[in-house]
Amino acid sequence: MENKYDFGLVGLGVMGRNFILNVADNGFTAFGNDIDTEKVNALITEGGDTAKVNASTDIKDFTTALSTPRKIMLLVPSGKVVDIVIENLLPHLEDGDIIIDGGNSFYTDTDRRDAYLKDKGINFFGAGVSGGAKGARRGPSIMPGGNKEAYQHVKPIFEAVSAKYNGDPCVAYLGPKSAGNYVKMVHNGIEYGLMQLTSEIYDVLKKGGDFSNDELHTAYAKWNQGRLQSFLVEITSEIFEQEDDLTDGRLVDQILDKAKQKGTGKWTSQNAMDLGIPIPSIDIAVSMREISALKKERITADELYNRPKVTHMDKEQLEKLTEQALYFSFIITYAQGLHQLADASKEYGYELDIAVIAKIWRAGCIIRAGLLADITEAFKADKDLPNLLLSPTFVEKVQRTVQAARIVVAYGATNGIPLPGLSNSLTYFDAYTSARLPLNLIQAQRDYFGSHTYERLDREGIFHTEWEKS
Ligand code: 6PG
Numbered sequence: 001m002e003n004k005y006d007f008g009l010v011g012l013g014v015m016g017r018n019f020i021l022n023v024a025d026n027g028f029t030a031f032g033n034d035i036d037t038e039k040v041n042a043l044i045t046e047g048g049d050t051a052k053v054n055a056s057t058d059i060k061d062f063t064t065a066l067s068t069p070r071k072i073m074l075l076v077p078s079g080k081v082v083d084i085v086i087e088n089l090l091p092h093l094e095d096g097d098i099i100i101d102g103g104n105s106f107y108t109d110t111d112r113r114d115a116y117l118k119d120k121g122i123n124f125f126g127a128g129v130s131g132g133a134k135g136a137r138r139g140p141s142i143m144p145g146g147n148k149e150a151y152q153h154v155k156p157i158f159e160a161v162s163a164k165y166n167g168d169p170c171v172a173y174l175g176p177k178s179a180g181n182y183v184k185m186v187h188n189g190i191e192y193g194l195m196q197l198t199s200e201i202y203d204v205l206k207k208g209g210d211f212s213n214d215e216l217h218t219a220y221a222k223w224n225q226g227r228l229q230s231f232l233v234e235i236t237s238e239i240f241e242q243e244d245d246l247t248d249g250r251l252v253d254q255i256l257d258k259a260k261q262k263g264t265g266k267w268t269s270q271n272a273m274d275l276g277i278p279i280p281s282i283d284i285a286v287s288m289r290e291i292s293a294l295k296k297e298r299i300t301a302d303e304l305y306n307r308p309k310v311t312h313m314d315k316e317q318l319e320k321l322t323e324q325a326l327y328f329s330f331i332i333t334y335a336q337g338l339h340q341l342a343d344a345s346k347e348y349g350y351e352l353d354i355a356v357i358a359k360i361w362r363a364g365c366i367i368r369a370g371l372l373a374d375i376t377e378a379f380k381a382d383k384d385l386p387n388l389l390l391s392p393t394f395v396e397k398v399q400r401t402v403q404a405a406r407i408v409v410a411y412g413a414t415n416g417i418p419l420p421g422l423s424n425s426l427t428y429f430d431a432y433t434s435a436r437l438p439l440n441l442i443q444a445q446r447d448y449f450g451s452h453t454y455e456r457l458d459r460e461g462i463f464h465t466e467w468e469k470s
Pocket of ligand 1: 104129130131132188191260261262263264265365366
């Protein structure tokens with residue numbers, strides 16, 4: 001019998017092609033499938049040896065070429081396409097075969113597909129893959145969820161292709177059903193938050209300290225050598241250096257300030273609202289992309305209102321303060337995302353281990369950062385930690401940087417520089433760490449106009465008062 005291939009992949013776009021070549025680099029044979037002949041041929045050419053990497057446009061040739069249980073990964077656009085590909089595959093699959101959706105699918109879609117395929121004897125995985133095209137080729141962070149036993153078949157391949165942190169693979173079985181897609185969704189929410197924060201700090205340095213692109217490059221590059229070490233800070237430093245091909249200046253200055261989004265950040269916020277978990281640093285990052293899209297209105301409004309004249313700050317002092325403020329707000333953003341994961345785990349029965357999630361985010365993914373090693377340790381020390389801010393090791397880190405965040409937020413407010421991510425992070429911190437909040441008044445108001453009742457500090461029970469005097 002001819003040799004069968006270890007791994008199948010449907011969708012030979014940039015991500016798919018890179019992922020399959022990565023699989024082949026790691027000693028597994030792989031077979032690709034795409035409806036586009038050009039993409040199939042491109043993969044065969046790039047793969048070099050068809051005994052190792054082969055591909056076909058024909059779904060039957062594809063499924064026949066795979067060893068059983070078949071391990072078939074889909075890297076196709078999320079939504080309807082995933083369902084269509086599944087339907088096309090089904091007649092050619094056998095009991096125990098495995099389909100892995102590697103896209104950013106919405107978690108309830110994954111639950112639906114999981115239940116549908118379980119009935120047909122097929123194991124379904126939703127596996128978030130982070131790291132972009134380069135990550136797919138050289139080592140992504142992979143977040144799989146699904147049937148635990150079936151994962152054993154996929155495990156050796158995923159562990160081989162994933163990014164490594166000190167030799168540890170950045171992949172782990174996360175939980176049943178849609179656990180993997182859910183974790184990837186929140187990863188992206190955190191990604192939105194961190195990106196918003198890095199852009200706000202850029203704004204402060206530029207407007208408040210007159211930092212040139214070279215100086216911005218140097219500041220972010222220096223930060224990337226310290227406690228802010230992270231993929232996003234690193235690429236930000238490089239962005240400031242990029243020359244523009246079309247003009248004399250730097251490219252960053254010519255890019256339209258309207259940020260697009262595909263929806264995963266918004267899903268994170270929407271779901272956090274459903275769960276009742278506050279993630280304001282992420283919410284505002286989504287809102288800021290929406291505000292940025294209103295470019296025309298912004299231009300009109302800009303002319304209607306006066307803005308305070310910016311009082312410049314000493315460069316060195318500003319760089320110090322913003323470094324601390326960024327570190328503080330990064331911590332707050334991770335804290336919010338992880339809080340959401342901990343709660344969702346209970347709500348949806350994912351049984352997530354937050355330490356394992358932080359561990360597989362240490363390399364390969366977009367939100368990889370030095371901080372994640374500390375976060376991993378914090379959740380290892382207390383796996384039921386409800387919020388990172390309650391970890392003794394984080395109290396000191398936050399305590400030492402929060403004052404700088406206060407100064408930068410106040411500076412932004414006084415000078416008309418919008419810092420919503422940073423101020424939301426600070427407000428969240430101040431509220432979350434307040435034993436007493438003024439929401440007793442809200443309860444009184446609710447009871448006043450709607451007899452909604454209230455509880456008391458000094459005794460048990462549910463109370464109602466007739467507030468109106470007459
Ligand atoms: C990743 C990214 C990726 C995401 C892009 C675009 O982890 O590699 O999260 O999955 O699709 O970052 O997201 P937006 O278009 O919504 O910004």
